[in-house]
Amino acid sequence: MEDNLQRFMNPREVIFEEMKRECLKMYVNGLGFQAIERVKNVHLLMSFNHI
Numbered sequence: 001m002e003d004n005l006q007r008f009m010n011p012r013e014v015i016f017e018e019m020k021r022e023c024l025k026m027y028v029n030g031l032g033f034q035a036i037e038r039v040k041n042v043h044l045l046m047s048f049n050h051i
Contacts, residue, residue: 009017019040026036037044 019042023036023040026039027033031039033044036042
C-alpha cells in the first residue's frame with residue numbers, strides 16, 4: 001500500500017517521509033533528540049516534529 005501512495009507523491013515528499021520514518025525509528029530505539037539532530041544533520045525542532 002505504501003508503494004501505491006509513493007507513486008502519487010512528489011520526490012521531496014517521499015524523502016521527507018523516509019527521514020521522518022528514520023527519525024522515529026532512532027527515537028524508539030533510545031536515541032535522544034540531540035543525538036538524532038547530530039546523526040541526521042537536521043535542526044532539533046525538525047527532528048522533534050518528526051516524532
